Amino acid sequence: MKYKISLFLLFVFVLNSCQNEDEKRRAENEKEAKKKEVIFDNINKGWVFIDEPINEISEQKVSSWNEWRDFLKEIGDKPRKTIGAFQKKSTAISKKAMTLNNNIPAEFNVPAIKSRISILITKVKMMDLFIHLNQIPAEKVTFLIGEINKELVSLERQMDNIIVKSKIPKEQGEEDFLKMLDTTRAIPNTKVNPIPATNTDPNSPQRE
Template sequence: MKYKISLFLLFVFVLNSCQDENEKRRAENEKEAKKKEVIFNNINKGWVFIDEPINEISEQKISSWPQWRDFLKEIDQKPRKTIGAFQKKSAAIAKKAMALNENIPAEFNLPQIKSRISVLITKVKMMDLFIHLDKIPDEKVTFLIGEINKELVSLERQMDNIVVKSKIPKEQGEEDFLRMLDTTRAIPNAITDPNLKKIE
């Protein structure tokens, strides 16, 4: 009889602890779902890119620079419904950003443009990295979206500057003067270069 009572008490104890475990698990799942919902809402609110060119020059380049057009089109489309959709969109934006290094128009194939593109790519890749983490740091993702917008503005303003400077007429002899300033084309100095023969 004692054996049956102890077995019954053990059974009640196990059943009770299982119910406690289920309740704990359910509470943790609800807590996790609320966290994910907050993260989704924060990212959804902060997912605002400057998808329109800020000046005429940038707008003109959309037609002649397909990678630039594709990148702007990609950031224009905002994902909906799930964090997974934002993760896919982020990966697509990163891929389009990487393509910006290809076929840069000749007038913009300059160090100041390339450096801005590199910074833009870095920030897009960082955003893509953070949004794919298990615990998504939504503040960092939204901060990086703002940083990407700043880089876009900086890149478009630099394009504008290059076009404006190219329209300024050069003075007579300015080309020769600029060539003389180019140290890579300078005549080597016999004093500083011991390999050169002395002219007597």
């Protein structure tokens, strides 16, 4: 009889332990789900990119610079529903950003533009890194989105400045002067062989 009672009490204890574990696990899952929901909401609200050219110059380049056009199109397509969709979109944006170094229009293929593209790519890659962490720091992701927007504006304004400066007429003679400088720089350094000395003494013996 005592054996049956002990067995019954053990069964009750195990049953209660299992129920407690289930409740604990359920509570942790709910807590994690709420945490992910907050992360999703914060990223969803902060996921706002400048996907339209801010000036006429950059707008014109959308039609001729395919990589630039594709990048703007990629950031303009906002994901929906799940954090996984944002992660997938972030990877796609990163890949498009990497192509911006390709086929840069001749007038923009200068250090000022290349350096800004490099900074833009770095910040896009950082965003992609953070959004793929197990514990996503939503505030860092949204901060980097703002930084990416700043770099986009900086890049487009630099493009505009280059075109404006190229349209400023040069002063009279300036172009010829610049060409002269280029020609001078292009002259190779040549070594002049010394002229051998000649004997001018009239009393010295002369060769027949």
